[in-house]
Amino acid sequence: QVQLQESGPGLVNASQTLSLTCTVSGGSITAGYYYWSWIRQPPGKGLEWMGAIGYSGRTYYRDTLRSRISISRDTSKNQFTLQLRSVTPEDTAVYFCGGAKSVRPQKNEYDYRGPGTQITVSS
Numbered sequence: 001q002v003q004l005q006e007s008g009p010g011l012v013n014a015s016q017t018l019s020l021t022c023t024v025s026g027g028s029i030t031a032g033y034y035y036w037s038w039i040r041q042p043p044g045k046g047l048e049w050m051g052a053i054g055y056s057g058r059t060y061y062r063d064t065l066r067s068r069i070s071i072s073r074d075t076s077k078n079q080f081t082l083q084l085r086s087v088t089p090e091d092t093a094v095y096f097c098g099g100a101k102s103v104r105p106q107k108n109e110y111d112y113r114g115p116g117t118q119i120t121v122s123s
Helices: none
Strands: 003-007 011-013 018-025 035-041 048-054 059-061 069-074 079-084 093-100 117-122
Touching: 003 093, 018 035, 018 093, 018 117, 048 069, 048 079, 059 069, 079 093
Parallel strands: 011 117
Antiparallel strands: 003 018, 018 079, 035 048, 035 093, 048 059, 069 079, 093 117
16 A cells, blocks of 8 residues: 655745655556656645656656745655745645646545645744
C-alpha cells in the first residue's frame, strides 16, 4: 500500500524559503505513470494545486507560483521536495503531497495523499 508523509518546519519567517519533503513508501515515484503533486489549503479556502513532478522527472507548476516554486526529487530516497521562495503570511496553509495519474488532478482524483502539515508564515 502506497503511503505519503509530509515533513517540514511548521513555522517559517516571511521572505524566507519554505522547504517541504514528501516521503513515499510502498511504491516507487518513478513507476506507474504517476504524477506527484504539492497541494495546499489556506485557512477558510479550498485546495490549491501548486505543482507536480512526473514519473519521468518533468516538472509542472501553477502559473501564479512559477516565479517562486521548485519541485525536485531524490529517487534514491523515494522522496520529492517543494521549495517555495519569498514566502509571505498569505502562504500560511496546510500543505499536502499527493499522487495521481494526471498532472493536475481534481481534489477527488488523488489515488494517494499525505495527512498534511500545517505551515505558518510569520511576519
